[in-house]
Amino acid sequence: FPMSATKGILSYFSPASNEAAKRGRSKVTESRTSPRDREETCVTSQSDNFGTPISRAPVRVSLNEFDIVWAQIEGHPWWPGMITEHPGTGQSKKGLKIRYWHMQFFGDPPTRGWVQEKYIHPFSGLNDENAPLSVKSVTSDIRAACQEADRAIGMTESQRQDLIVFLPSDEEDMETEETRMKEQIESDGEEEEIVPSNMKKRRDGRKRRSGALSWDEKKKQAKRRKRVIVEDESEDEYQPAAKSSSDGDLSEGVPSDNSAEMEATAKTRKKKTVKPIKQATPKPLAMGSDEDDTKDFSSLGSDVVVKKSPSAAVQASAKVAAQTLLKFSCSPSQTERSKSVSSEPAELFLHETLSFLQDGKRRDKTGHLPLHPEFNPKTVYVPADFLKQQTPGMQQWWTVKSDNFDTVLFFKVGKFYELYHMDAVIGVKELGLLYMKGKFAHAGFPEISFGRYSDSLIEKGYKIGRVEQTETPQMMEERIKKYGASGRTDRVVRRELCAVVTKGTRTYGVLDGDCSDSSGAYLMAITEKPCSDVTGGESLYGVCFVDTSIGQFHIGQFADDRQCSRLRTLLAHYSPAHVLYERGRLLEKTIQLLQGSLATVIKESLLSGSEFWDARKALKFLAEGNYFNGDSTDTPTKIHWPDVLQSLLSESDSLGLTAHDDWLLGLSALGAITWCLNKCLLVEEIFSLANFTIYKPLDSHSSSDADDHQRSFPSPHQHLILDDVTLGNLEILGNSWDGSTSGTLMEILDHCSTAFGKRLFKQWLCAPPCHPDVINGRLDAVEDLMALPSSLTAGARTMLKSLPDLERQLRKIHILGSVSRSQNHPDSRAIMYEEMTYSKKKIGDLLSTLEGFSKAEEIIGVFDASLRDMKSSLLKSVLTVTSPDLTCPGFPKLSNKLSFFETAFNHELARREGVIKPAKGVHCRKFLGAACSCCCCVRCKC
Numbered sequence: 001f002p003m004s005a006t007k008g009i010l011s012y013f014s015p016a017s018n019e020a021a022k023r024g025r026s027k028v029t030e031s032r033t034s035p036r037d038r039e040e041t042c043v044t045s046q047s048d049n050f051g052t053p054i055s056r057a058p059v060r061v062s063l064n065e066f067d068i069v070w071a072q073i074e075g076h077p078w079w080p081g082m083i084t085e086h087p088g089t090g091q092s093k094k095g096l097k098i099r100y101w102h103m104q105f106f107g108d109p110p111t112r113g114w115v116q117e118k119y120i121h122p123f124s125g126l127n128d129e130n131a132p133l134s135v136k137s138v139t140s141d142i143r144a145a146c147q148e149a150d151r152a153i154g155m156t157e158s159q160r161q162d163l164i165v166f167l168p169s170d171e172e173d174m175e176t177e178e179t180r181m182k183e184q185i186e187s188d189g190e191e192e193e194i195v196p197s198n199m200k201k202r203r204d205g206r207k208r209r210s211g212a213l214s215w216d217e218k219k220k221q222a223k224r225r226k227r228v229i230v231e232d233e234s235e236d237e238y239q240p241a242a243k244s245s246s247d248g249d250l251s252e253g254v255p256s257d258n259s260a261e262m263e264a265t266a267k268t269r270k271k272k273t274v275k276p277i278k279q280a281t282p283k284p285l286a287m288g289s290d291e292d293d294t295k296d297f298s299s300l301g302s303d304v305v306v307k308k309s310p311s312a313a314v315q316a317s318a319k320v321a322a323q324t325l326l327k328f329s330c331s332p333s334q335t336e337r338s339k340s341v342s343s344e345p346a347e348l349f350l351h352e353t354l355s356f357l358q359d360g361k362r363r364d365k366t367g368h369l370p371l372h373p374e375f376n377p378k379t380v381y382v383p384a385d386f387l388k389q390q391t392p393g394m395q396q397w398w399t400v401k402s403d404n405f406d407t408v409l410f411f412k413v414g415k416f417y418e419l420y421h422m423d424a425v426i427g428v429k430e431l432g433l434l435y436m437k438g439k440f441a442h443a444g445f446p447e448i449s450f451g452r453y454s455d456s457l458i459e460k461g462y463k464i465g466r467v468e469q470t471e472t473p474q475m476m477e478e479r480i481k482k483y484g485a486s487g488r489t490d491r492v493v494r495r496e497l498c499a500v501v502t503k504g505t506r507t508y509g510v511l512d513g514d515c516s517d518s519s520g521a522y523l524m525a526i527t528e529k530p531c532s533d534v535t536g537g538e539s540l541y542g543v544c545f546v547d548t549s550i551g552q553f554h555i556g557q558f559a560d561d562r563q564c565s566r567l568r569t570l571l572a573h574y575s576p577a578h579v580l581y582e583r584g585r586l587l588e589k590t591i592q593l594l595q596g597s598l599a600t601v602i603k604e605s606l607l608s609g610s611e612f613w614d615a616r617k618a619l620k621f622l623a624e625g626n627y628f629n630g631d632s633t634d635t636p637t638k639i640h641w642p643d644v645l646q647s648l649l650s651e652s653d654s655l656g657l658t659a660h661d662d663w664l665l666g667l668s669a670l671g672a673i674t675w676c677l678n679k680c681l682l683v684e685e686i687f688s689l690a691n692f693t694i695y696k697p698l699d700s701h702s703s704s705d706a707d708d709h710q711r712s713f714p715s716p717h718q719h720l721i722l723d724d725v726t727l728g729n730l731e732i733l734g735n736s737w738d739g740s741t742s743g744t745l746m747e748i749l750d751h752c753s754t755a756f757g758k759r760l761f762k763q764w765l766c767a768p769p770c771h772p773d774v775i776n777g778r779l780d781a782v783e784d785l786m787a788l789p790s791s792l793t794a795g796a797r798t799m800l801k802s803l804p805d806l807e808r809q810l811r812k813i814h815i816l817g818s819v820s821r822s823q824n825h826p827d828s829r830a831i832m833y834e835e836m837t838y839s840k841k842k843i844g845d846l847l848s849t850l851e852g853f854s855k856a857e858e859i860i861g862v863f864d865a866s867l868r869d870m871k872s873s874l875l876k877s878v879l880t881v882t883s884p885d886l887t888c889p890g891f892p893k894l895s896n897k898l899s900f901f902e903t904a905f906n907h908e909l910a911r912r913e914g915v916i917k918p919a920k921g922v923h924c925r926k927f928l929g930a931a932c933s934c935c936c937c938v939r940c941k942c
Helices: 003-012 015-023 035-039 140-153 157-161 177-186 215-222 256-264 310-327 384-388 392-403 421-431 447-459 473-483 565-573 588-597 615-625 643-647 661-679 683-687 724-729 745-749 755-766 772-787 790-801 806-816 819-824 835-862 873-879 895-904 907-913 924-941
Strands: 045-047 053-055 068-071 079-083 100-105 111-116 120-122 227-230 304-307 408-413 416-420 442-446 464-469 495-501 522-530 539-547 552-560 576-582 602-606 692-694
Touching (some): 068 100, 068 140, 079 140, 384 392, 392 464, 408 421, 416 421, 416 447, 421 447, 442 447, 522 588, 522 661, 539 661, 565 724, 576 661, 615 661, 615 683, 643 692, 661 683, 683 806, 745 755, 755 806, 790 835, 806 835, 835 895, 835 907
Parallel strands (some): 408 464, 522 576, 576 602
Antiparallel strands (some): 045 053, 068 120, 100 111, 416 442, 464 495, 539 552
């Protein structure tokens, strides 16, 4: 076990830990210090990896106003907050023997309360090893609150004052009965002012931070003089009045961390308020046999308070405690409409009441129920009568949603992406967005934030759909004037689905976030055909997988044993992020393998024929799409198949539409990938790269690394076979306790300076060569590099680290120069309000790619003087600059093409203005041709 696990096991059997485990929470201990020292000491607790409470040593801290700390109300989780003054008393601490501090807890909306000092811990971030709560207990709401606390740590004291929100005065302090009665006696008969929540009129909409009162105004407003009314205990039972409709309203529909983005677009969008979730005000808890003696004084105004007798004070204290506990629940998200202490049911959103969306009644677009064998869960049937009742804009949303029911739609409305109905619930739950006012669930965020929010959902396993406006209101009016409007559906701007993104279909375009992971995320398709029983349970598999960020396809077909050894090895070497399989075709052993080895991976079943295409349908689609003939718009007389695909076709079919008998399953898997890419609107930009390779299992009798030496090498295998079990037991790629690379062989040996080098090294590590000539060739290369001066290798390493991910950059540049995509893809018609930002990003990608190739040539030049003394043929072939044609091995000579771009336009002006202005005498067609020629040359040579 790890050391932390051993510590947890030993502490579990200690008396203190056993007693704490029985209570179900950590035991808080107090150090044996003087009362004065104990006032400045906080004791926290934490659980180990096994969930066993571990008592921490007391941490001596000095607390001051505006400090950011962890705080805990008994019975509730630790939560980040800030020490502030009480809005009524103006004090931030109270008590002598037992000290309490007034806290404002971070969250949306923020809350406040008094916390005992021993339940306060210094805040140093969520990942701090001294944090009082374990990683397993961190919810999305706590994580969002910690992000606000992290931002507050970097602020000055005056900036933190602006974070203070003047909460309504009905959120009174939660104190014990003994403390409250003691203060009443010491106040010369003047009892504590306790007001029921309905007696003080709530302020219209709790102001967010941007609209909060200043600190002086808050204190001045909080210290208003209040009239005191003595309440008669003989009054009838108090009935809480209806809750104000403005209770809990917020001023914006975007969380506070987007304030900068909201300010940039505030002039173009009306403020919307958050739809509150209706919850009944908790009734006062009965104490013994006494009747509730409160009375409704709401008609007297918000400045009225009630003077209560001791019994009434106890009842009001219990009521305030119930309200405070409700506000400090473990999951304060507005999306969780679970049953509270009130018996009044929570309000349901519109989509939760629609009968055609209820479980058991939902049909797919063709009308099939879930129990039907051809039921398609990716679509939904929307009744025509319901659709006619919707606004034209919502009709567009439901039309797209009916075809993409499994997709979270980011629906463009002006400068904002809006989420509706069930998508809004996901956005509020997973992204921390806020509901907007209305009868149906609705949330949104600015266009510029698409990359951040989409990446967050994609990482959590969701499928994202981006719906763009392809018309402006002015274009719509011109269309109506020219062609007329047949109905109200024509009187709305047109919108189109422009992208569908999952973990396995990321391309990292200009709207997406930057790629921080150098490893590949593969989209993989698997189909299976059982062999005859006499073979012992063997199966024939067809596989195809592609890394969409690079655009390289791998196609394979192989026989496997009953343990699926080859398939297991494939899944371990090329970890998929999204798996497609043919429904009803996989055997039970394969299904168990996918569920066990790929438990956290997206797995999508496709219908045979309509979604999981056979080989002939896939080849026909690719031939008709004209994806391999460049940007030529002429009808091709002959299909120019890539060499790899051509080798998989039948020689008897001159049209190239029939697969070879040995590749029917492999090309069928390619058909599933083709369907998925077409659904995601990526088929043209990925297939036009024409980058295909054949995948062969490592234990096959042929290998591309040592084909020239097979006759002299007696072993039929050219690589050491490391299956998934071996990789796991030896901890080569992932460790055995958390699955990360910490302490693995990959972490120790991976000193690659480039992202594409890291990907290649991983494949080398998973399949080490066992041919002597290949091993000796690599050893010679290492020996030559070690013999070089350290200053030379250090300079080369520094230059390599500055290179961008050229493999992924080449795909981006290839798409930017695609004439066909610029004319046919829906993105070419999308109206983007941040077009200048995206243009600058495109130009930045182009310039970084050109600079990367220039630096690569400089790196080659660093080794020119030492090339003669090298004995490694591998190094010589890599470091030798050859002609840019495809016949000679070595690094292609790109100096002529790169020099053209240096003078073709002003680089700094283009980077600054976001527009490329060709120099005098440079034609645009020549410019694009040079870019595509350069990219194609490098891709084919490297």
